[in-house]
Amino acid sequence: MRAIKAWFGKMFPNRISLAAQYLVLQLLIIAVVLTGVVVVSTTQATNNFEQEEGRRSLAAAESLAANPLMRIMLPGAEPEMGSALPAMAESVRSTSGLQFVTVADPQGEVITSSFPDDVGTSILHPQSQVIEGRGWTGDIWRNGNHVLIAQVPVLDDEGIMVGIVSAGQKYPSTQAVIREIAPSALFTLLVSVLLGTVGSVLLSRRVKRQTRGMEPREISELFEHREALLHGVKEGIVSVSPDQRVMLANDIAIELLQLPNDCVGQTLEQLKVAPQVTRALTTKQNHPDRQFLVAEKVLVFNRMPVAVAGRDLGSVTTFRDRTELTLLEQELGDSKATSDMLRAQTHEFANQLHAISGLIQLGEYDEVVGFIDGVSFSRSKLFEDVAARINEPTIAALLIAKASVATERGIKLSVAENSHLGRNDEQLARDLTTVIGNLVDNAMDAVSAVTQPHIELRIEESETHVIVQVSDNGSGIDDAAINEIFTQGFSTKDTTVSGGRGFGLALTRLVCRRRAGDVQAINAGGAQFTATLRK
Incomplete structure (x- = not known):
């Protein structure tokens, strides 16, 4: 295989055009076919010669063997015993156009022959059947020449063989056969070369139209560049x-x-x-x-x-x-929301401190006490719940920020009494931030149209898992969509904004499954989402 490729490489270097390659290939094919035609034609000519000349030689020998004078004279004939037998043999040879005619006695010894040197020699051959009284046609080598001969027995009136007549013709040489078939072979070659050239040009043009005029080398380079680009x-x-x-x-x-x-x-x-x-x-x-x-x-x-x-x-x-980038964007969004809420609370507390300072300067001490008690009571309940149950600072800050957002939107956000979360590693804290933030945001959107919106968050922790459950009193989840909300971004909001919409729940499930957990949703007086994360 390598030798063939190397041969093609030598035959068709890159500088040869496609049309030239097609022409050379077709000329090689024509040469092979023409060689086969010459061989077949030569063989066929030889076969035709054997059939035609074999029949003619056999007919001439039978004609001479059937001559009555030959049948009378042959029993007593001897070499060089008169001219009657040689004359009859030569007459048959010249009439039939054969190369030689030989007459021999029953033992095969030549009495007369067109080749005088054969007189006295034997014309019997191992494959000959003439000694059995039957005619035979075959080929022999005589003095370096390939000869086609026919031998028939000469029978007297009583059917006894009294002699043998042999006639034949020398095979034509290979050069003679080629000269005979040369005109037709040359015509075939010229027609084939003409058709091959025209076909090569037409085929090359068609291929070039389909390959945008590029040569095979250019196509190969283009393919290599494309593969390098695709896989790079x-x-x-x-x-x-x-x-x-x-x-x-x-x-x-x-x-x-x-x-x-x-x-x-x-x-x-x-x-x-x-x-x-x-x-x-x-x-x-x-x-x-x-x-x-x-x-x-x-x-x-x-x-x-x-x-x-x-x-x-x-x-x-x-x-x-963009999995990691999307998660980082989500975490960054949650952190930004937390910082924004903390900044808003800082401004709010600053305003409250200014009010307290003014009341003190006015000497309204009873008003100061009442104002402080009102502010403390409105926030202490949630802060106490978060501080008592959530020891992870990141999650506690997130819940306080979400509570502030919920309060501004008129939504009540509470932490279940049996909730508990201790300190965890940084990665788990980030994953919990993503899960809780997405579930709470989703719940706030779900209860936005409810008269008395309420969201409850429950966090349970075991030695191996953390379970987050967010329940709301909204309208719940459509049964047709409950199995789809986690598989692909599902949102009724504008989906053309940067980054897309509807990926909160999908990311929540991604985070949970990455931690060998999962998230499920049911309708229980509203929507209830339960997320499980392995610690």
Whole structure:
């Protein structure tokens, strides 16, 4: 195989055009075919010679053997005993156009022959059947010449063999046969070369139209560059045809979408990809950076339709993994919300301190005491609940901030009496911040239209797990959507904003499952979400 490749490399260097390569290949094929034709023609000519000349030689020998004068004279004939037998033999030879005619006695000794040197020699051959009284045709080598002969017995009136007649013709030489078939072979060669040249040019033009005028070397380089580009980028790339068949997928795409290695050529239905993946790869994208949750990863998709000369070729979709970035954005959002609430409380306490300072300066001491008691009573209950049950500073600060937001929106946020959470490692605290923040925000949105909105948070901790339960008195979750809210961004809000909407619950489940837990939702006088995280 390597030898063939090396031969092709020598025959067709990169500088030879495609048309020239086609022409050379076709000329080689024509040469091989023509050689085969010459061999077959030569063999056929030899076979025709044997058939025609064999019949003619046999007919001439039988004619001479049936001559009555030959049958009378042959029994007593001896070599060089007169001219009658040689005359009859020569007459038959010249009439038939054969090369030689030989007459021999019953033992095969030559009496007369067109070749005088044969007189006195034997014409019998091992394969000859003439000694058995039957005619025989075959080929022999005589003095270096290939000769076709026919031998028949000479029988008297009583059927006794009195002699043998042999006639034959020398085989034509190979050069003679080639000269005979040369005109037709030359005509065939010229026609084949002409058709091959025209066909090579037409085929080359057609191939070049289909390959945009590029030579094979350029196509090979383009393919190598494309492969290097596809497998060198860090983004997933998938090309899908109009009939939803995967035409191209790089390694990152196969890994992120969990596709088989032989996915190219199969349809999305055959590959059984997730519905959101099918939607991302096939539907029109009006806004950049569509986010979908795929196999517990947040992927950002960008789809671009492809059309050439008005013909729809499908689309090319690029995507990247933004799971960690999305989680960091969520945590940053929660931290920002917490800092904003703490800043607002700082301003609020500053105003209250200014009011107390003014009352003291006015000497309204009883009013000071009443004002302080009112402020203390309104906040002490929640602070006491959080301080008594939540020892993790990050979560405690988050709950106080969420309580302030809830109060501003007229929502009552309470912590269940049996709640408890001790100090934990930093990673678990961040994950709990994401889960609690998302569930509480989701609950506040759910009770926004309720007359007396109420949200209850319950946190339970064991040696191995932390369970977070958030209940509200809203309208609950639609039964048709209760199984979908965690699988993909589900929101009635504007989904065109930066980063998308409806990923809070999806991220909550992602965090829980990453910690070998899960999150579930039921309707119990409203929506109730229960999240479990392994410590």
